[in-house]
Amino acid sequence: MAAELIDGKEIARKKQDHIGSEVQKLKAEGITPGLAVILAGNNQASRTYVKNKQKTCDKLGMNSMLIELPESVSEQELIRKITELNESEDIHGILVQLPLPSHINEKAIIEAISPDKDVDGFHPINIGRMMTAQDAFIPCTPAGIIEMLDSIGTDISGKHVVVIGRSNIVGKPAGQLFLNEDATVTYCHSKTADLKEYTTRADILVAAAGKAKLITKDHVKNGAIVIDVGMNRKEGGKLCGDVDFEAVKHKAGFITPVPGGVGPMTITMLMHNTLKAAKLSISKVKSNGRH
Ligand SMILES: NC(=O)C1=CN([C@@H]2O[C@H](COP(=O)(O)OP(=O)(O)OC[C@H]3O[C@@H](n4cnc5c(N)ncnc54)[C@H](OP(=O)(O)O)[C@@H]3O)[C@@H](O)[C@H]2O)C=CC1
Numbered sequence: 001m002a003a004e005l006i007d008g009k010e011i012a013r014k015k016q017d018h019i020g021s022e023v024q025k026l027k028a029e030g031i032t033p034g035l036a037v038i039l040a041g042n043n044q045a046s047r048t049y050v051k052n053k054q055k056t057c058d059k060l061g062m063n064s065m066l067i068e069l070p071e072s073v074s075e076q077e078l079i080r081k082i083t084e085l086n087e088s089e090d091i092h093g094i095l096v097q098l099p100l101p102s103h104i105n106e107k108a109i110i111e112a113i114s115p116d117k118d119v120d121g122f123h124p125i126n127i128g129r130m131m132t133a134q135d136a137f138i139p140c141t142p143a144g145i146i147e148m149l150d151s152i153g154t155d156i157s158g159k160h161v162v163v164i165g166r167s168n169i170v171g172k173p174a175g176q177l178f179l180n181e182d183a184t185v186t187y188c189h190s191k192t193a194d195l196k197e198y199t200t201r202a203d204i205l206v207a208a209a210g211k212a213k214l215i216t217k218d219h220v221k222n223g224a225i226v227i228d229v230g231m232n233r234k235e236g237g238k239l240c241g242d243v244d245f246e247a248v249k250h251k252a253g254f255i256t257p258v259p260g261g262v263g264p265m266t267i268t269m270l271m272h273n274t275l276k277a278a279k280l281s282i283s284k285v286k287s288n289g290r291h
């Protein structure tokens with residue numbers, strides 16, 4: 001049996017068409033959604049991702065602003081910049097690219113972002129709202145995964161989902177979203193004693209460890225849905241996921257490629273969140289009775 005490919009690029013394109021037309025409607029009301037991206041330091045991978053984000057903003061008719069700060073920037077200076085963006089009427093979404101230089105306290109920076117402009121969904125207010133199934137900005141990668149599964153018609157309810165990885169930006173929120181969708185969720189991480197024991201029981205396996213070829217065909221149940229979040233840069237610059245794609249594709253029911261899988265969905269959900277933030281800013285102006 002050969003797995004069906006989940007074409008993230010194509011699913012992303014369709015979703016972006018829809019977001020683009022929503023942007024046009026908002027522009028007709030005089031609001032152009034605006035995203036500010038802060039890039040501190042000179043991480044090459046970060047630079048590539050940030051460029052992708054800006055290109056997509058352009059394509060969808062949104063404004064984007066890139067704020068580049070030196071590696072040596074102080075925490076105070078970074079917070080000052082965020083405060084300025086929190087107060088700007090033209091900026092609806094703020095993204096601080098991670099990882100940050102090591103002398104900066106990531107938690108303090110994330111908490112400085114206004115929860116209403118937190119398009120990454122990393123602020124504790126949004127995390128809390130998500131955990132209690134309230135309206136929130138949902139982290140882009142987990143939201144993109146759910147969107148992909150929706151588009152292939154997966155009924156998540158009652159499925160056993162195994163998430164490998166428990167980071168605050170991918171693994172942990174991914175498991176929480178699946179729980180909200182009535183899945184049974186198992187988290188695995190670097191201290192998990194026998195990874196295979198869990199992964200072979202997964203109906204849906206989400207690999208977000210950042211370890212090339214961590215997942216072999218022996219880790220996967222026949223017909224399972226395999227979602228590969230990993231972004232590992234091999235020597236020579238070639239990008240590969242956490243899953244041994246060539247081996248696993250013969251056993252899985254569905255599988256996402258890298259590149260062209262989860263990555264394009266992450267960017268798309270960032271655009272979705274920026275649009276949502278822009279819409280939110282209108283309803284806030286209205287309820288404040290000022291403009
Ligand atoms: N496609 C996309 O849009 C995105 C892709 N990524 C990629 O996804 C991957 C994960 O990102 P991120 O969550 O930020 O990474 P982190 O390094 O923050 O987290 C990795 C997680 O994987 C766990 N882990 C590491 N090694 C193993 C192992 N051998 N077995 C089981 N679990 C393991 C760690 O466990 P422990 O907690 O015990 O340390 C940790 O929870 C990276 O490759 C990253 O580049 C990230 C964001 C978006």
Ligand SMILES: Nc1nc(=O)c2c([nH]1)NC[C@@H]1CN(c3ccc(C(=O)N[C@@H](CCC(=O)O)C(=O)O)cc3)C=[N+]21
Nearest residue numbers: 048049052096097098099120259260261263264266267
């Ligand atoms: N505040 C913050 N928010 C993030 O969302 C965030 C972050 N920091 N730091 C880094 C990770 C990583 N991440 C990716 C997004 C898109 C692709 C992507 O578009 N990937 C393409 C290929 C890109 C390439 O070719 O290099 C693909 O998979 O097809 C990858 C990785 C967002 N992250």
Ligand SMILES: [Mg+2]
Nearest residue numbers: 139140141266
């Ligand atoms: Mg993300």
